Amino acid sequence: MDGAPPPTSPTGLSAYVAVSQLLGLTLLATTGAWLGRYRGGVAWHSPLQFNAHPLCMVLGMVFLQGDALLVYRVFRHEAKRSTKALHALLHGLALVIALVGIIAVFESHRTKGIPNMYSLHSWCGMAAFVLYLLQWLLGCGFFLFPGASFSVRGQYKPQHIFFGITLFILSITSCLLGITEMLLLKIRAWILQQLSLGMSIKCPVPPPCVQVFAEPPRRLMSLRPLPSQLEDREMAPAAH
Ligand code: HEM
Ligand code: HEM
Secondary structure: OOOOOOOOOOOOHHHHHHHHHHHHHHHHHHHHHHHHHHOOOOOOOOOOHHHHHHHHHHHHHHHHHHHHHHHHHHOOOOOHHHHHHHHHHHHHHHHHHHHHHHHHHHHHHHHHOOOOOOOHHHHHHHHHHHHHHHHHHHHHHHHHOOOOOHHHHHHHHHHHHHHHHHHHHHHHHHHHHHHHHHHHHHHHHHHHHHHHOOOOOOOOOOOHHHHHHHHHHHHHHHHOOOHHHHHHHHHHHHOO
């Protein structure tokens, strides 16, 4: 109105957004390829049900959540109403997909008789999911539905932004913990398999010294299965 030029884009914003999308799509493609090529694929009501967990969590809690956070930067010239709706919608979609991923892992544990919530990853992940749901409900309550006054919204906004960024970091941390845990379980399953085979894959006739060294750990590991050893059943479909 006063003839001032419209605000310009921060330098390099488009390039940063393009790189973020490229990285996000690469993350999804590599997760899909890993599950499809090396873990037997994804299917519901089957031993492959667990595989829906990493896929949904990466899609919902990382890719869609990340895009929802970018909405206010990318569409900052659009009407606030529309950007708010898109922000809430993308977070809502992320929540639903993450819920499917959580159901997949609990169902898979139930059908295989594996205990629940025994690892750091499961507690971190559950905390991230529950707090994310809470943040979404609070976001809708304060910003989407009429009722909260402008001053209340203004007071809540900095908290919303702080907890939003913290939750994104917590979600990525949970994913990294999950990937590391899966890798460790896979290595452990491989070692157990080698020990139970008397290392016959690498040495068709294991020399006596190998048998002598392999026997104590094999006995120890067969004494009482740890919950995480039960998780080795998670690795069963990965036979390749
Ligand atoms: C933010 C993302 C994630 C959340 C919120 C999350 C949440 C959870 C939860 C709550 C459990 C416990 C299920 C139960 O006890 O029955 C679990 C289990 C598991 N998740 Fe995730 N997860 C995430 C990402 C991932 C990713 C990316 C992977 C692997 C690539 C993964 C691998 C696992 C494994 C192997 C288990 C079974 C072992 C265990 O209970 O610790 N998770 N996850
Ligand atoms: C779990 C869900 C949510 C998370 C993690 C989250 C996170 C965030 C973050 C990190 C920002 C800062 C964005 C930026 O500065 O570019 C933000 C801003 C905002 N969010 Fe959310 N949000 C969530 C849900 C919602 C919902 C459901 C609404 C309701 C419409 C909402 C409304 C807003 C508003 C109004 C802003 C301020 C935009 C501004 O004026 O700068 N959020 N949110």
